[in-house]
Amino acid sequence: MQLTKVVTIGISGPSCSGKTTLALLLKKLLNRVIVINQDEYFKSDDQIPIDENTGLANWDSPAAIDFKSLNEAIDKARRDPFALLTKKEKKLQNNHHGSDLMTKQDFNDISDQLKFLEDIIFIIVEGFLLFCDEDVCANLDNKFFVTASRQVLKKRRESRPGYKTLQGYWVDPPGYFDQIVYPQYLLWNSHLLDPKTIDPSIQILNTDNTSVKEMTTVVINSLTQNYT
Template sequence: MKVCTIGISGASCSGKTTVTRILRRLLKHSVVIYQDDFFKLDSEIPIDPETQLANWDCPEAVDFHRLDETIQYVVNNKQLPEKYRSNEVNNTHDGSTLISDVALERLKESIAPLKQDDTLYLIVDGFMLYWDRDLCTHLDCKVFINASYETLKHRRESRQGYVTTEGYWIDPPGYFDKIVWPEYIKCNKHLFLGEDHSEIEHEAVQGVLVLDTDKYSIEETANAVVNKLVNTF
């Protein structure tokens, strides 16, 4: 059995986990690695010097080396490490359950040409996958999901909180504007064209599929990703 790796990246609350969980329902053999499972201990999360808030959205908050090692383990062993346990599966804020049975059947038809019997699909879900260049090279199929500032802010501030390595995190007031959005722009600046952060420089991440969930429905977004997989693999 061969392993094909799929990177689903993009801004916090863009819809990447929705796509990831829809793919899990569509692919015969698949496993997921969530970048959020590789946050450092709560006590090790950097403190932003200006706001004195814990900065969960900077690269220093994530153990990228361990994340990349885990990806390579799956590629070499065709399974997740025995000790890998996901906290992210306990975070249920995604829209995958909103897709209708009819839409799901259409997606199954679209994915039918994909060879699945002898392939394990490793889906890597994370908001900063293309910041780490080494990790990026280990992803065979790359997707970047985006949305406008207004949409991302509304979605993020509508969430109750996140399960962490040691507990539970709830954004303090103003956290999106003070931490989430500035770090998203900073860590992905190599991807953007212009100052409005709406267009992606495709040469920065070769072959990446960019999808805007302001423009596309859940089904349309998922279908575009499925077509990308069929054309890639």
């Protein structure tokens, strides 16, 4: 019988909001961590839906993600976390290296709380569309939505060189953020952007006015309150 507590953390938000940075920082801070990256569950390049208006591949649609396999991966990690703790994980793609923005002193400031979480295995699920799939959302014990202003998101996205795919490498065509990325973000996350419809269990973290240290501290405080 498995006696170790296993807890899932869902970190979602628009492209370039800072969610991968947060996931990497939590991996550094927490004692036992498994990271599942939604980007590993994109469908094959030839299965990505085509946007009717632009004729461009729409990588930001839920139809581009194999949510069934993603949810099965979360279930598998819950059932047998020890097998995954010893397995070498794929490195998260994080082109702006924000996980280096916390100093040694920043880590020390948080360290006192971490001892209360040492015996828990945390499964961090990171991705830009986690909360639009009911099954995946229901499989997440703690939910954080990392966001930023359109201007900041656009600047970060357009500074990135591209993304690895199953069959190759994707580079955003000119105007892709305005035509695909941001409209799709608004469409599929509308329930999170309206205070009247947002799930109260989802905590919103805005990186426009929250530092990396503050954002990480909010998550650690939440975990400490929930599991100690």
